[in-house]
Amino acid sequence: MATSILRLPLRLSTRKTAIMSRNTGLKASNIPRTTPIRTAVSTPSGAILPKPDKTPFGLIRMTVVVVPFLYVGTLISKNFAALLEEHDIFVPEDDDDDD
Numbered sequence: 001m002a003t004s005i006l007r008l009p010l011r012l013s014t015r016k017t018a019i020m021s022r023n024t025g026l027k028a029s030n031i032p033r034t035t036p037i038r039t040a041v042s043t044p045s046g047a048i049l050p051k052p053d054k055t056p057f058g059l060i061r062m063t064v065v066v067v068p069f070l071y072v073g074t075l076i077s078k079n080f081a082a083l084l085e086e087h088d089i090f091v092p093e094d095d096d097d098d099d
Contacts, residue, residue, distance in 0.1 A: 042048055084090040
Protein backbone atom coordinates (compact mmCIF):
# COMPACT_ATOMS: atom_id res chain seq x y z
CA MET A 1 0.00 0.00 0.00
CA ALA A 2 2.81 2.38 0.85
CA THR A 3 4.48 1.84 -2.51
CA SER A 4 1.27 2.59 -4.37
CA ILE A 5 0.89 5.84 -2.41
CA LEU A 6 4.47 6.81 -3.24
CA ARG A 7 4.02 5.99 -6.93
CA LEU A 8 0.88 8.11 -7.34
CA PRO A 9 2.71 11.50 -7.53
CA LEU A 10 5.23 9.97 -9.96
CA ARG A 11 2.46 8.76 -12.24
CA LEU A 12 0.70 12.12 -12.12
CA SER A 13 3.90 14.01 -12.92
CA THR A 14 4.70 11.78 -15.90
CA ARG A 15 1.17 12.26 -17.26
CA LYS A 16 1.48 16.04 -16.98
CA THR A 17 4.80 16.07 -18.82
CA ALA A 18 3.41 13.78 -21.49
CA ILE A 19 0.45 16.12 -22.06
CA MET A 20 2.71 19.16 -22.29
CA SER A 21 5.24 17.57 -24.65
CA ARG A 22 4.71 17.31 -28.42
CA ASN A 23 5.86 13.76 -29.19
CA THR A 24 3.99 11.73 -26.59
CA GLY A 25 4.02 8.51 -28.60
CA LEU A 26 7.81 8.32 -28.82
CA LYS A 27 8.59 8.53 -25.10
CA ALA A 28 8.81 5.44 -22.92
CA SER A 29 7.48 5.51 -19.38
CA ASN A 30 9.95 5.21 -16.51
CA ILE A 31 7.43 3.56 -14.19
CA PRO A 32 7.90 -0.19 -13.83
CA ARG A 33 4.73 -2.10 -14.57
CA THR A 34 5.50 -5.05 -12.29
CA THR A 35 5.22 -4.93 -8.53
CA PRO A 36 8.37 -6.15 -6.75
CA ILE A 37 7.83 -9.13 -4.46
CA ARG A 38 10.01 -9.70 -1.43
CA THR A 39 10.80 -13.39 -1.07
CA ALA A 40 13.34 -13.14 1.74
CA VAL A 41 11.07 -14.64 4.41
CA SER A 42 8.50 -16.53 2.39
CA THR A 43 8.24 -18.70 -0.70
CA PRO A 44 6.11 -17.72 -3.70
CA SER A 45 3.36 -19.99 -2.38
CA GLY A 46 3.33 -18.08 0.94
CA ALA A 47 5.11 -20.58 3.18
CA ILE A 48 7.49 -19.15 5.79
CA LEU A 49 11.11 -20.13 5.29
CA PRO A 50 13.12 -21.63 8.18
CA LYS A 51 15.53 -19.44 10.14
CA PRO A 52 18.94 -18.98 8.48
CA ASP A 53 21.93 -20.84 9.88
CA LYS A 54 24.01 -18.89 12.38
CA THR A 55 27.76 -18.94 12.11
CA PRO A 56 29.20 -20.09 15.43
CA PHE A 57 31.87 -17.82 16.92
CA GLY A 58 31.20 -15.16 14.26
CA LEU A 59 32.47 -12.23 16.32
CA ILE A 60 35.53 -14.14 17.50
CA ARG A 61 36.39 -15.20 13.94
CA MET A 62 36.04 -11.65 12.73
CA THR A 63 38.31 -10.39 15.52
CA VAL A 64 40.92 -13.08 14.79
CA VAL A 65 41.06 -11.96 11.16
CA VAL A 66 40.78 -8.17 11.53
CA VAL A 67 43.21 -7.49 14.39
CA PRO A 68 46.33 -9.12 12.85
CA PHE A 69 45.75 -7.44 9.49
CA LEU A 70 45.31 -4.04 11.16
CA TYR A 71 48.55 -4.61 13.07
CA VAL A 72 50.45 -5.65 9.93
CA GLY A 73 49.05 -2.63 8.06
CA THR A 74 50.19 -0.36 10.88
CA LEU A 75 53.70 -1.81 10.78
CA ILE A 76 53.92 -1.40 7.00
CA SER A 77 52.74 2.22 7.22
CA LYS A 78 55.18 3.05 10.01
CA ASN A 79 58.14 1.49 8.17
CA PHE A 80 57.23 3.24 4.91
CA ALA A 81 56.95 6.60 6.68
CA ALA A 82 60.38 6.04 8.23
CA LEU A 83 61.78 5.16 4.78
CA LEU A 84 60.36 8.37 3.30
CA GLU A 85 61.90 10.47 6.07
CA GLU A 86 65.24 8.68 5.73
CA HIS A 87 65.47 9.53 2.03
CA ASP A 88 64.23 13.11 2.60
CA ILE A 89 61.21 12.57 0.38
CA PHE A 90 58.78 13.60 3.08
CA VAL A 91 60.05 15.42 6.14
CA PRO A 92 57.51 17.19 8.34
CA GLU A 93 58.52 20.70 9.26
CA ASP A 94 57.88 22.26 12.65
CA ASP A 95 57.34 25.73 11.09
CA ASP A 96 53.83 24.86 9.90
CA ASP A 97 52.37 24.77 13.44
CA ASP A 98 52.96 28.48 14.21
CA ASP A 99 49.39 29.58 13.37
